[in-house]
Amino acid sequence: MFVSRSMTIKVVTIQPDATVLEAQELMAKHQIRHLPVIDGKDRLIGVVTDRDVRSVLPYDCYKNPDCAKEHEKVAGLKIKDIMVVEPLTISPSDTIQDALLLIQEKRVGAFPVVDDKGKLKGIISVRDLLRAFTNVLGIGEPGTLLCILVEEKIGQMKKIVDAITEEGISFGSILVARYWEEDKRAVFPYLLTQNISRVKKKLQKMGYTLLEPMDWYLDQLPKHE
């Protein structure tokens, strides 16, 4: 669950004396939006984003990197002139939950990952987090998702897990989401099977409500009056 395990290690970086046009080229070539700026000793000294670059390049030049006249104007512009100094960073020993909450709070697309000596170790982006959570959902493996509505009280999950396990079915994942009714939870077991009709009937017989698939949501939505 640590950032060090989910981050991108081969980071495309840039030096402070490089030009803005070089940064533009690098980002286009690697299809990335964030360039950590490092000194000669791999220490992070800033970050440049595609937005920073776009805001200093004239529009025509951004659309058409070959336009010579506009090039001259910005050719002298260096990364150190436009980079964000002291950018927000995250540590390799922080968790991906930390990264997720921080990305949401700070509204940025990526964090450079820096160790306690200030050295750049990697970069973690929204894309890396999505990959991690695709894995958590288990949807890389064949299976079937159910949604069971349960009352929020101790021991519910055990009953559900036991009932499904008795059928010889393995779990790809199991998620619990808040439901709009306060004392209810929506449980989403991802079952690694095609053979679901029997277990569905069994859960219903035990008194559980299986939510209709078109009523599922993982996000907590307000109740519509």
Next chain:
Amino acid sequence: MTMKKTGFLFDQRYLLHDTGPYHPEVPERLQAIYQGIEDGGLIPKLRMIGAARADLKWVETVHSVDYIRRFEEVCFSGQRTMDSPDNRMCTETFETALLAVGGVLKTIDLVMQNEIDNAFCAVRPPGHHAEVSEAMGFCYFNNIAIAARYLQQQWNIPKIGIIDFDVHHGNGTQHIFEKDPSVFYYSIHQHPSFAYPGTGREFEKGSVDGYGFTKNTPVLPGQGDEDYRHYVNRDLIPAFDHFKPDMILVSTGFDGHRDDDMSDVKLSTRAFSWIMETIFQMAEDHSKGKLISILEGGYSLKRLPELARNHVQILLNEQVHP
């Protein structure tokens, strides 16, 4: 309407693959299918075809030699499942799977020799989930994929169009042909976020040379007749008009029926007839009426008789009464 010469592949030996208790893919499915066709008075009109054991060289056009050997060993060693607890088996399973493939290949020969125009292959075990080296979703050998390769290699048919209307996505068939522009795979199925096996999203369109030769239409839970009509007209018909298949193979699954509890799709019996009539017409347009339908899923023993009867009536070019 000119009557068609229609073949019906059925064999008591297809009942020998025993999946044990509490499994939906049971021999009674085939009995229900046969019963429906017999009660409809259709048997005398059909060319009956019996099973035949497939030559392994044809199975190897799709599956790895290692996998075939492993399947045989697992089966004869008395193990009851393979690769996933879903794939329940008995000692007869390997032979039955070979008989299913062989029966389909024999049916192809009859079509290509103009003995028959089209056919319905009521085989077990089903095939469209089976991958090159993995059994999946009650499937061991990918019958329809082997059929496509056999048509190409034995009968020199260049372009094969596969239509899969089983309510589950045929991951195996898609993966086997995703890089191959000579086989177009079209599937309409319940949306993978709500149904097994979790593949068959709209953006899966094939890869490399085969990009654009795979097409998926995911259907949302609760959708039914009108939605299928819309999607088939929007996606399938133009795709095949463009691809112009020399031969059409169909993965027939009756599990999208509203009374089948394996899915949340709500098709009526009438809608299955409309789908098959549409495919029949596509075969008229593209492949001189040549068309082979191969059974995949469909688990409602109550509905299978009428669905199979209508299916065969359409192949015979008879009017189906709603």
